[in-house]
Every structure is written in structure tokens, then in C-alpha cells.
Amino acid sequence: MRLLYILASYVLFAVLFPVLSLHRKTRHGLRQRLGFYAEGELPARGPGPTIWMHGASAGDLLALSPMFGPLRARFPGCRIVLSTMTNSGYMMGRERLAKQVDGVVYAPYDLWGATRRAVKAIGPDLLVLEYTEIWPNLIRAASRAGGRVVLTNGRFSPAHQGKYRLLFGLIGNPLEDMELFLMRGEDEAERVLGLGAPGERVVVTGNTKFDALAAADQGQEDGALRSALGLRVGERVWIAGSTHEGEEEHLLAVYRRLLEAHPDLRLVIAPRYIERAGRLVGLVKEAGLSVGLRSKGNEEGGQVVVLDTIGELSRAYRLATLVFVGGSFTTRGGQNILEPAGQGKPVLFGPHMENFRDSVQVLVGRGGIQVKDGEQLYRVMTELLAKPETVGSLGELARATVRQISGASQRNVEHMANALAKTHPSVPPHPPTAPNHPSPR
Numbered sequence: 373m374r375l376l377y378i379l380a381s382y383v384l385f386a387v388l389f390p391v392l393s394l395h396r397k398t399r400h401g402l403r404q405r406l407g408f409y410a411e412g413e414l415p416a417r418g419p420g421p422t423i424w425m426h427g428a429s430a431g432d433l434l435a436l437s438p439m440f441g442p443l444r445a446r447f448p449g450c451r452i453v454l455s456t457m458t459n460s461g462y463m464m465g466r467e468r469l470a471k472q473v474d475g476v477v478y479a480p481y482d483l484w485g486a487t488r489r490a491v492k493a494i495g496p497d498l499l500v501l502e503y504t505e506i507w508p509n510l511i512r513a514a515s516r517a518g519g520r521v522v523l524t525n526g527r528f529s530p531a532h533q534g535k536y537r538l539l540f541g542l543i544g545n546p547l548e549d550m551e552l553f554l555m556r557g558e559d560e561a562e563r564v565l566g567l568g569a570p571g572e573r574v575v576v577t578g579n580t581k582f583d584a585l586a587a588a589d590q591g592q593e594d595g596a597l598r599s600a601l602g603l604r605v606g607e608r609v610w611i612a613g614s615t616h617e618g619e620e621e622h623l624l625a626v627y628r629r630l631l632e633a634h635p636d637l638r639l640v641i642a643p644r645y646i647e648r649a650g651r652l653v654g655l656v657k658e659a660g661l662s663v664g665l666r667s668k669g670n671e672e673g674g675q676v677v678v679l680d681t682i683g684e685l686s687r688a689y690r691l692a693t694l695v696f697v698g699g700s701f702t703t704r705g706g707q708n709i710l711e712p713a714g715q716g717k718p719v720l721f722g723p724h725m726e727n728f729r730d731s732v733q734v735l736v737g738r739g740g741i742q743v744k745d746g747e748q749l750y751r752v753m754t755e756l757l758a759k760p761e762t763v764g765s766l767g768e769l770a771r772a773t774v775r776q777i778s779g780a781s782q783r784n785v786e787h788m789a790n791a792l793a794k795t796h797p798s799v800p801p802h803p804p805t806a807p808n809h810p811s812p813r
Contacts, residue, residue, distance in 0.1 A: 373542060373543050373544040374508070374512070374543060374544045376542060376543055377508055377509070377542075377543035377544070378484045378509065380543075381481075381482060381483055381484070381509065382483060382484075385481060385483055397458075397459055400459055400462075401459075401462065401477075401478035404477050404478040404480070405478050405479070405480055405481050405486070406480065406481065406483075406486050406489075407480040407483075407485065407486035407487065407488070407489030407490040407493070408489060409477060409490070409493045409494075413475065413477060414453065414475050414477065414493060414494060415451045415453065415474035415475045416451075417451065417495065418449045418450065418451045419448075419449035420447045420448055420449030420450035420451070421447055421450050421497035421498060421792060421796060422450070422451050422453065422494065422495050422496050422497050422498070423443060423447070423450055423451070423452050423453070423496065423497065423498045423500065424453045424455065424494050424496035424498070424499045424500065424514075424519075425439075425452060425453070425454050425455070425473075425500040425502070426454075426455045426456070426479050426499070426500065426501050426502060426505055427454075427455075427456055427461065427502040427503070427505070428456065428457045428458065428461070428502070428503070428505055429456065429457065429458045429460065429461045430456075430458065430460045430461040430464040430465075432456070432461070432502045432503055432505075433454060433456055433461055433464060433465050433469060433502075434464075434581075434584055435502060435503070435525055435579075435580050435581045435584060436454070436500070436502055436524070436580065437469055437472065437584055438580045438583035438584045438780075438781040439500075439524070439580060439781045439784055439785060440452060440469075440472045440473060441472075441781075442781050442782050442784075442785040443785055443788075446785050446786075446788075446789055447789075447792075451474040451475075452472075452473040452474050452475075453473065453474060453475045453476075453477065453494055453496070454469060454473045454475065454476045454477070455476075455477050455478065455479035456476075456478065456479060457478070457479055462476065462477075462478060479510075480510065482507040482508065482509045482510055483509060484509050484513075486509075487507070487509040487510040487512075487513040487514075488513045490510075490513075491510075491513040491514050491517050491519070492517070495517075496514055496517075496519040497518075497519055497520065497792060497795070497796065498519060498520050498522065498788060498791070498792055499511075499514040499519050499520070499521045499522070500522050500524055500788070501521065501522070501523050501524070502523075502524055502525055503524075503525050503526070503527055504526070504527055504528060504529075505523075506523075506546055506547070507546075508543060508544070508546040511546045511549045511550060512546065512549055515549040515550075518795060520551040520552070520788075520791045520792060520794070520795065521549060521550045521551055521552075522550070522551055522552040522553075522554060522784075522787075522788055522791060523550060523552065523553045523554060523555075523564075524554045524577075524580065524784050525554070525556050525579055525580055525581065525780075526553050526554060526555040526556060526560055526561075526564060527555070527556055527560045528560060528563040528564055528567065530559075530563065533563060533566065533567070536567050537567065540567065540568065545567075545568045547564070547567060547568050547569045547570075548568070548570075550569070550573070551573060551791045552573055552575065552787055552788070552791050553569050553573055553574045553575070554575055554577045554783075554784050554787060555574060555575065555576050555577070556576075556578065556579045557576060557578075557579075558576055560576075561574050561575075561576050575787055577780050577783040577784050577787065578777065578779065578780030578783065579730065579777070579780055580780045580781045580784065581730065582710060582730075582731070582734070582774075582777045582778055582780065583778050583779070583780055583781045585708050585710040585711065585728075585731060586710040586711065586713075586714045586774045586777070586778050594687045594688075594690055594691065597684060597687050597688060597691065598691055599669075600666060600669055600670070601640060601666055601670055601677045601679070601688070601691070602664055602669065602670030602671075602672075602673055602674070602677060603638055603640075603677070603691060607636055607637075607638050608634065608636060608637050608638070608693040608757070609637075609638045609639075609640060609691050609692050609693050610627070610630075610637060610638070610639050610640070610692065610693065610694050610695075610696070610753070611639075611640045611641075611642065611688055611689060611691070611692040611694075611695050611696070611712075612639065612640070612641045612642065612695075612696045612697075612698060613642045613685050613688075613689065613695060613696070613697050613698060613707070613712065614642060614643075614644045614685070614697060614698045614699055614707035614708070615641055615642065615643050615644060615698030615699075616643075616644050616698055616699050616702050616704050617648065617702075618701070618702050619698050619699075619701045619702055619722075620641060620643075620652055620655050621655060621659075622701055622745075622746040622749075623639075623641065623696065623746075623749075624639075624655065624656060624659040624661065624676075625659070625746060626746050626749050626750045626753065627639045627661070627676070628659060628660070628661065629750055630750065630753060630754065630757070631675075633754065633757075634757050637757070638675060638676075638677070639675065639676045639677070640676075640677045640678075640679055640688060640691075640692075641656075641676060641677070641678055641679065642678075642679035642685045642688065643678070643679075643680075644698060644699065644707065646680045646681070646682060649665065649678050649680035652678050653665070653678060656674075656676045656678070661674070661675050661676050662674040662675045662676070663675070663676045663677070663678065664676075664677050664678070665677070665678050665680050666678065666679045666680055666681055666684070667680045667681055685711075686711055686715075689711065689712040689715045689717055690715050692712065692715075692717050693717075693757075693763060694717070694718055694720065694753060694756060694757075694763065695712040695717045695718065695719050695720065696719075696720045696721065696749070697709045697712065697719060697720070697721045699724070700721040700722030700723065700724050700725050701722040701723075701724065701745075701746075702724060703724055704724065704727075705724060705725065705726040705727035705728070706721065706722075706724060706725035706726065706727050706728040706732075707728070708728070708731075709721055709725075709728060709731050709732070709735055709740060710731050710735065710774055712770075713735055713739055713740060713770035713771065713773065713774050714770075714771060714774040714775075715771070716767040716768060716770065716771035717767050717770060718739055718740075718741065718756065718763055718766035718767050718770060719735065719739065719740045719741070719770060720740075720741045720742075720743055720749060720752060720753070721740070721741075721742055721743070722742070722743060722744070722745075722749075723742065723743075723744050723745075725742070734773060734777055735770065735773060738769055738770065738772075738773040739766050739767065739768075739769040739770025739771070739772075739773055740770065741766075
């Protein structure tokens, strides 16, 4: 049955090769995609194990990234090789993650020869596959070469269960060659068990994506930044973070109405793209409000402060009484709501959170409030500003929720250590910790 898959994959590749070799999105890295890695493209072996981590796209690589630190700490001297399928993933890996890993390459096509060449070149002691990256030839090649194959953030769509069963019935079940299935939630664990994964190898550890989103330093309030923003101690502050074009007009209208009952309320707007700061200053003035720029220390003492610097939003969230996260009143699909929640702040956001559905499922009712429009935002903020004790309790609930859902990366690494200990006596097993996160449905 495996021979059927090998033959079918080569036939399909032969049909698609002219397109793959000519199309700009697949032409780049073709040599590596065929399993050939030139000298210098892969790191030299170190004293520790070689860990090959694979994610299909840029988003998958970011979900893997919170495990880099725990892996380094758990396996001193290890080398981490990151692979991906897409050009955008490769470029993002090279630009943003290269300093945290030892190499970034294109993954091989799932051809018998390409995967064997890649496994021989990289020599993984541990192959970590992200999400649903089940590639039978790659899994078999790594397993036969002595590597342990692990799935992290595992998820199998219920809509595709029948297709998986049919495919595995035709080509043989690749799950049998895998050592561990570290699943996001109980539903996902049930599905992978239904596909034939051995029960003793399936563990629910949570979603490392939450670790990445909640990774902000949750330090003390930043007095220096407060001064630079022109904010006084004791003032209530509304921070609108990562706002996009088309949102600020609604937020400014809400703010003007709030000032009628709360004249001491200050508004800090952090545009997603700071090059829009000048335009934003104009919008504030058109709304009849005074405005200042953080880069100039808000020397005007404006009611509204535009945060026009890079890398300070997380610190600014510590100063907030309430937070609104942008990209959610437009069709941008939202922005990171877990970061301010982890700072202990109630978080409000609009209806368009398509890119952060998991975060919404976890946070709504636990310190996060979704509003449908500016009118509802005004009503909710009016109610919260009148009840400081509610604001405090919602903030603590948000912080506790982020703590509960965090930690999947560390749990995954502990289970990986146990898997490696079976073939590497120098790696002592670690007693795994149980997940304590609410599982999003």
C-alpha cells in the first residue's frame, strides 16, 4: 500500500513539474525542495540532538517559535533546523526567526527520494511537524533513520475525517510511524485516535500559538513611558492599539461622547502602521480634540496621544484602564488581543476577528468583550468607567485566562524529552506536566 503512494506521488510530481519549475512561487528553492542542500545551507552537527521543525507557512512557523527557547534550555548544544513550504514562510523565517534557530530551509516535496535525501542531510533526532503536516514519505524516512516524529498543535478537521480514513486505508497509516501526538484540545485528541493513532502516544498539551500571542513582558507600570506620553499619575487611560485606517474616526467619535461624563479620560492611539501618524493627527484635530505625539513627548499636552514609535505598545498597555484592539472594526481580521489581556486589562474588540478566532473563543466572557459597532462600544465603556471595581475584576480575569492557556510550549518540550530519552540515553526523561488551559471549541 505504501508503494501505491510512492508511485502516485511521482506520477503527480511529473505532471506538475513544468508548472512547479516555472511558477515564481514554487520555482524558488526548487533544489532544496528536491532534497538537495548545498554546503553552508545546513548547520554543522553540535553536541546535542538535531531537531528539525516543520511548518507549512509563516503562521505555522510563528506557532513553533515559542518552543525554541525551552528546547535550547532542555537540550543544550542542540541544533534547530526550521523548514517550510512557502516563499512567505521562508522569507519570514530568514528575517524574523533566523537568530533563534540554526538554519532555515525549504522542506522537500513528499517524494520517496527527496525525503530520504533531506533526512540524510539534516539527520534529525527529532522531527517536529506542526498542525496537520502529515507527509507519509517524510515521516517514514525520518522514522527509519532513527528519528522520533512528533506532531504539535495537532488538529484534524472533522469535515475531513472520512477522507483521511480513505487515504490511510489505501496507502497505509503514517500515524503508526509517529512517536507522539501533542494535540490542541480534547476534540482533536478524539479525532486522531479515531484515525488510528495509538492511544498511549496521544496527549493534550494545548496550543503554542497562545504562548506566542501572550509572550509580552508583564512587568510593572512604566513611569518613564507615562511621562513621555504626557499622562499624569491617577488619570484614566483608554488605549486603542493596532488601529487601522477607517477605525479611528469611530473611536474618536466614541471618545468625544465619553468626555462628556469623564472629562479626565485620556486616549492613546497606536496605529498599526506608524507612517499613518501624521494622517491620524489630522483626524484628531478635525474631531475638535487636542493631540500630541509620543515621539515629541506630547509637549502639547493633548487629550489624545498618538503612539508613533515602534516596540512600545506592550509597555503602554500597562498604563491602560481599558483597551480596544484594532483591525476589528474593519475587514483586517483583528489583531492580538491576548497581549493586553496578559497585562491584566479588560480588552474590547470589534466583530471582525477572523484571524484570531481561537483567541476570541478563549477570551470572550473571561475578560474580553466583543462589540458589534461604535455605539455598542460607547455603551460598554460608559458602563465600565462607572464601575472601577468591575474593570479591576475583568482585568484580573483576563490575566488569569492568559496564564491558564499559556505553557503548551514547555509541556510539549517535556514530552519530546521523554521521546528522545528512548534513543538518546544522554537526554534524561522529564515528568510531564498536565495542561490546565480551557480548551477552545
